[in-house]
Amino acid sequence: MPTLSRSAQPKPRPPRLPEPLAALVLSCAVGAACASVACRPAVAVVEQPIGFDHAVHEAEGVRCVRCHLGAETQDSAGLMRVERCAACHRRVIPDHPDVAKVLQHWQDEEPILWRRVAWIDEGSGVQFSHQAHHLAGVECTTCHGDVASMATAQPPATHRLDDMDWCVDCHRDNEASIDCLTCHF
Amino acid sequence: MSSDPREPGQSGKASPSRPTADTGDLVRLERRQLLKAGAAASLAGSAGSLLSGCASEREQRVLEQVVGSANDNSGVTRWVVTSCGQCPAGCGIEVRVVDRDAKKIEGLPGHPVSGGGVCALGQSAPQQTYDPDRLLAPLLRGGRGAPQGPASWQEALSRVAEALRRSKADGGLAILTDFRDSLENRLFSALAREAGGRHFFYEPVWRAAERAAAETVFGDAQLPAYDLEAADLVVSFGAPLLDGWRNPVWAAAALKTRGQRRRRPTLVQIEPRMSLTGANADLWIAPRVGSEAALARALSRVLAPTADGEGAAANAEPEDPRAALAAAAARCDVPLERLERLVGWVRAAERPVFVAAGAWVSGAGSDPGAPPVTVEVLRLNQLLGRIGRPGGVFPTSGRRLQLPFDPPGPEALPPPEPLPALLGRLRAGEVSTLLVVEVDPLREASEATELEQALESVDHLICIDSVLGDTALRADVVLPSLTALERWRFELAEPSRPGELLVASETAIPPVAADAARHPAALAADLATGLVGAGEEPRFPAADAAGVDGLFAAAVAAAAEEVGLRPAALLEQGFRWRDVASTSGELTVAAGAPASGPARFADRGGLESADLSAETLPAERQPADGLAATDASRYTLLPFDTPHLGDGRAANRTWLQQLPDPLTTVMWGAWAELASADVRRLGLRTGQWIELGGPAGAVTLPVVESPAARPGTVAVPRGYGHLEGGRWARQRGVNVHRLGALAVAGIDRASAVGVEVTLRPASAPAGAAFAQFGRGLRHPEDLPRRRGRPLRQAETRAHPGEQAKSESERPAAAGDADEASAVPGGESSEEER
């Protein structure tokens, strides 16, 4: 049997800075403030190259996974190809100015440069899985906020997605594993 | 607890649904999307400026990632079933594709040949595609002596078209491709016909030797297949079954696994340098270099009387078998007991098979005029009735790729000719334009030196390749080709298991850059189109609108129809397998087959059995071939292909370069393998540099002591010493062909094996580092003594027999502990802290 002496309860809070050596120095006094919070741009408003209204789609019964195909079945939620936009919009309000732009992209086979709204910093060493959270019954809104009511999707106002406190609190409350290897590998 | 190669569905992948490869339209669409992606990348900058000025570099990178993969299912994994293509073996693979990128290669479970396994070379395919030094634009030489410079496709193609038109007038076009029987090579045949030229192919020496033997014995110069799975005894005369050869994945599974209904075959390896195959053999016999044919002949004589006399047995004079064996043992300088054991095993075996290959063993040695070992060994199979029987040899006569555009008949395209024929034409000045497709004969061919001289007479040298090889470096025009993952393939795999493996697979990923590189088949078509004169009837098959993709589709459709599959279904599985046993029906070994056959080492308590020691020759009879009675500084050179880098085409991949050679643990460079006895005698040690002098030049290499090397030989790997070929391949190690090593060992001149080289200490070349895994820092003498015994103290060890015995008496784990510290791997990383 495995030795379980100190497996379940990680003791100290791990330093959250990417550079271990920097972490050693900084953790003494300065704290994590500058490096991970202050320098983060205030992404108050994310603008997209083409207007996309999540609220309208939701109201029409288009669920999140219709476009974010991997959200329930894969690690990455993903974003579908422009062909799939066109599959509907060839017939549905093709004359709407934003839709026309989308169709133009489809015809030109030119990627739409959607801007990412939510991500976890790659330096954090977190491997997030949408599928795992879907299987655990976590709603999209829990992390992403009420995107369905937004015109243009914005990051959640209440928390940062790479805030480990926020993650762990939720894991604890729901008796999900808080073993480091659940997310960090 | 074990079973044979994995069944379908046993794959470890956890992807819930695995979409199959998107084919056709989608792939083409993505290709064009990529064209636009260039524009996208430039936009990334402006998008980034929307961020506040404080945006970290990392966030900028994330943004670029997102922009780069916009419009895709970003982050969503697809597994694409395709074929490997890194060598002609035709293994089935699955490629993990995320967005447009190939992430990982895994074996295709249930594949008839590779059975779910995949080798190191095959897995390195993404590093071929994402090679930072890959050619992604044509290169053009301004004129004689001018440097090569990047050019547009239009410029490059018009230059080639011009050269082809001129050579069409004088009939001086020669095309040199690899030896695969593939759709694209057939198109190059068609291009040669269109231009009034000839098509040649390059093959390594050992393959030429095998084909020549098949022609002598079976009357058809096609490689025979070997039924290793059903054999109970495999006797290999230098065939590097596990090192490379036809298909190491198949051979490993056949030789090292056992199923519920089959025993693991016993493996006997006969070769002067211990290869990976020899290291895995149940019995390793190291005859004097060049005496393998004599050994095979002796075996024939001894075994013939007991065989159901077929063919050559009639000529054998009745003879005392023991005397014949003793003579052979003396002649080949191997322990008689070992030959007797081999004969006993063959006699006891129900389904023995003999395999021959290898460049340096092909020689008749000191028997001028006698057949080479490859012929002797095929005859041995014949003699023992092992042709066309389960566990035996299967000739593959008449096997050729069927293509709708090239139906058999008088109009069929002529098969290409081997490289020596090209050399003849080059020497006669009959070649004005030479088109070299994805081979690098100036680096890897045994005829490299002769070819280099002969190339002087060529007006235009044009190369198609994805890396800048030694040949391409000399070329007037270099056209970049797509890599294996970016290409469809339609070809017959090299024979391994008896049967026919047709590879028909789609691209795994779209090209990394739009229109930067092209499929060689498409290039053949492009070039042929430009050749058609006014009023001429084009004979080239792709001259119509559908192009080569259409030819591929038609070929797949025809191949699928033959077996009643839909074309899409054939592409989804990536191959078509036809079992040769459909005629005999007896290939499968019946359940509960009698467990007779030779006793294996392992049957007698594992390989450590002490009887090995009894075979040790008395000291005064210790061999010293090459040294014997001659100059003690002369050594017989044994060039060989390493299991990972092989002929060196994959030399610019870090995964392979940093992979320790299995037998010497050397990384990142070539080496000279010397016997422990010679190393002691010469006062050398591993890591010291020596200069080898050969007929055509000298090279400097680090010494590696090998306890398994035959004294009097020096083994040097091929696949190193590229003039160019990328940052990791360039000038790494030395090209053994520069010694003139194989330059004289071509199959027609087989008796010239065993080039002798001289050896003297040298200083390390500037900037050269000798890297051996587990060896620690570069200057071990500067450090405190390390734990463990260095290899060169091996002579102070107990006698091999005693050693083995004492090992088996000790608790196994304690033995392991000791041994682990004695091998280089065991010491690993001790100093790195």
Added chain:
Amino acid sequence: MTHWGMAIDVDRCTGCEACVVACHAENNIAPAGPEEAADGRVRHWLRIEREYVGEFPDARVLFRPVLCQHCEEAPCEPVCPTYATYHNEEGLNAMVYGRCVGTRYCANNCPYTVRVFNWFEPEWPQPLERQHNPDVTVRQSGVMEKCTFCVQRIQQGKRAARAEDRELRDGEIQPACAQSCPTRAIVFGDLDDPHSEVSQAFESGRAEVLLEDLGTRPSVVYLRGEEPR
């Protein structure tokens, strides 16, 4: 409960090192150039130990793949000052990069020398990065790393089973090395399941562990000798 374990059949291992490349491809292990390699700093999580026994003409060779043994009494764990390496409930010797401050005590204390250190910032000349496995963190300089038993594949396998609302099947989860092996020399599975292939291998009588005297109780065993029919 689950306890992951591995059995490696050294009689099947040919030393081809397909597993080593599979490991590099799966785990984003930074390549070590010739200089680094010459300094003994090549980062193989999995190595094939080669051992010669005897000398020509009686030379024989043994191959043994060696990777992190995921010891139950792991010498690396108690010496880590930041708890970056610890044992988890599934028997994995975990390595949390974010916590590692690079003391290298763990590597020093590992009797199997399977831990490797990132002395320099890893470099992948463009576009080699495109091959990176998105499921595995790219380590930075100053961080220790080692075999994880492909924990990302374990997690994926568990999710796949959960998505289909079923138990994990034996053999469903394979680390990259086991998947690539042409001879299936590597068997991976749950030691707490007495019917799993790996459990059977542990009990087969052919199993031995490395450096048993040290009492590390590895989760990896080596099978030796003739396979039972």
